[in-house]
Amino acid sequence: MVSMPPSAAPSHASGRPANALRLTGVGRAFAGERGARDVLRDVNIDLIPGEILAIVGASGCGKSTLLRLVGGLDIPTRGSILIDGTGVTDTDERTATAVQEPRLLPWRTLAENVEIGLPRGTGRRAAKQRVAELLHLVGLDHAADQRPREVSGGMAQRTSLARALARDPGVLLLDEPFGALDALTRLRMQDLLLDIHTAQPTTIVLVTHDVEEALFLADRVILLRPIANSGAGSIAREITVPGHQPRDRADRRLADLRADLLEGLGVDTHHHQHHQKEKSR
Template identity: 55%
Template sequence: MLADVSLTLAAGETVALLGASGSGKSTVLRLIAGLDRPSAGEVLVDGVPVRRTHPRAAVVFQDPRLLSWRGLAANVAFGLPPGTPRAGRAAEVAHWLEVVGLAAYAGHRPSQVSGGMAGRAALARALARRPGVLLLDEPFAALDALTRLRMQDLLDDVQRTQGTTVLLVTHDVDEALRLADRIVLLGDRPASVVATLDVPAPRPRAHDDPTLPPLRGELLRRLGVPHHRPLPTPPAQEAVR
């Protein structure tokens, strides 16, 4: 359940939503996407109330949700905007598969690739829509560490070149600091915004940007994670005679 959640995203801004499991992060994303309806209050995109899924928005869930009977290329094609010329569809699909490193797997079905590869195909499907608003629910959670860093770089590049507005739901503090202009912390019972932190470092940001560690410590403190907690001293043992 959400309570007192007021959130504004500026055009072209990347906002990360952080909080414990069950704090309502995914619920906020689903409301913005038009997949759920609020029992009170309203959601606006470009000043217009959201009553159903919005044509300018694309969603990437932690579960890729690909069509199992279609190959990866056909899944990506499913995300193309209505009215895309037939002559350009194949080239557009091929471009986004190449971007996410799946060009060699265009004909593979979701069951024939790893979960991480399926996640990359889901991201390509969303990007193929060239959305004005991109809603991401932990899209990189299933990826190995190196691929995750590459996909973060890709998302950052796409966002900056296309001016997409991004809402990123994540549990990863470092990912939020790497990608977001602003980080919003949700508390739970019931869920509400408890803090907002601007990330002043200019983007693109290096993974080892020296300005980020102090912000990381501040985020962990606000999330209630102790920076250092010594291990308890084990009880003394008597010598065996």
């Protein structure tokens, strides 16, 4: 189990402002033995600075491919991706990514792993101060000198998040960042992410399989679904989540949207509710 503060009060605000993000007609196809195969088709997204967008969809519908395109790790076959009106470049420095696996260097301390994320040319004194601020932000002041094998999965994931934030990203890309954590730690990490977003605002694009997580964290949720007869992922639904963070997880409006999204994912929510009632008898 992981212990973390309910709220961190950082001493530093991001030096880079949150960025606007616009995807227009974005598509991605990959060559195959039978010709090009579309993975994404006609994706249009427009985010204002500081907005949190969650992307949900079945496995294989192009969610992670979309994140790679925004981060400059891949190039769209069609369409354009602009950050503050300027095209995305190879491994765009305005973005940073955290994924499900923390991918920490085992021979380095947590502080040294966070330091890896700092922009090139950061002076030694500034680097030490910034790393200390980030570790405080994610509640790991006490563990700065520990190595990854000595900490819990939740602590390792917090270190990964701090490393991504070290770049002062205008757009933070999160690919199932809490997917490998136990249920309680995952809920705490969700709360921590909102605390971080309040302290260090940035535009966030979150890919998740957890519909409840998407509705709790995001301002908007996009449902990606394969287009019939092509398999290419495209936006099937876009939902503006009511209320403001921090939201009440028990809010009935979120429960109704959850059922709506699950049905969009092909889950028979009526059968699930009946099964749960039978089990409780």
